[in-house]
């Protein structure tokens with residue numbers, strides 16, 4: 001049996017809603033074999049981040065080598081990369097092992113405001129890693145930091161997507177979750193020539209921990225299975241919408257999304 005292989009290079013969330021845990025659950029649900037390179041351990045729960053413990057540089061380099069020397073992931077995503085040093089290491093190994101289909105979720109700040117990327121690392125993300133991306137998936141504040149522009153409306157989101165493609169990412173997906181203006185959420189996908197708009201009903205819920213991780217992991221799983229980008233993003237958007245709608249109610253604060261929901265719906269279960 002041959003199986004799609006997906007790799008995530010990201011931080012750990014012991015609460016299981018974001019980071020590598022969310023990525024692995026999503027890969028599994030969508031039928032891709034999941035592998036991990038862990039960059040940092042974040043001690044967190046639904047009320048916030050209590051501590052961040054980066055993995056020593058050599059430990060990350062060795063995980064990348066152990067992966068590259070034996071496996072050939074068909075798509076890879078990055079999440080929390082924490083420092084410029086780690087970003088440069090990932091870029092170097094990416095080229096060394098000739099991996100393909102890179103999805104960059106430029107994780108910078110946790111929902112509760114805790115920093116997950118050092119400020120000076122944004123520049124390294126833009127210059128060293130982004131040019132290798134097939135698709136980069138910032139939320140609005142991340143798109144602002146990547147491009148240096150302020151984003152308050154849809155046309156600015158389009159402009160930010162254009163600039164991210166100019167920086168070298170083949171596609172840019174500027175997500176609309178942080179635009180609290182209306183009952184609909186619009187994610188803007190740009191392929192260098194035209195825009196695609198993914199429009200969904202905003203779910204009123206506090207359980208949105210790990211939405212960005214889960215969405216980019218679903219895109220990665222679909223790419224690993226051979227889907228073209230627009231089809232991968234469309235399936236991933238349905239996956240995250242179901243995961244947000246069928247909330248699990250776990251934790252006292254911003255709880256995780258429901259990674260089971262999409263496949264349960266596909267099987268016709270409640």
Ligand SMILES: Nc1ncnc2c1ncn2[C@@H]1O[C@H](COP(=O)(O)OP(=O)(O)O)[C@@H](O)[C@H]1O
Pocket residue numbers: 138139140175176177178185186187200201202203204205208210211212213215237240241244
């Ligand atoms: N309340 C919500 N209802 C429906 N979709 C949402 C909601 N919040 C976020 N999303 C979707 O989840 C994905 C990630 O959201 P966003 O908040 O923009 O990014 P991040 O989780 O990286 O901060 C996007 O597709 C966004 O449209």
Ligand SMILES: Cc1ncc(COP(=O)(O)O)c(N)n1
Pocket residue numbers: 010011012013018019020042044079080107109110111112116208209210211212213
């Ligand atoms: C390890 C890790 N990676 C990413 C996030 C971002 O997720 P969110 O923006 O939903 O807090 C997180 N909280 N922890």
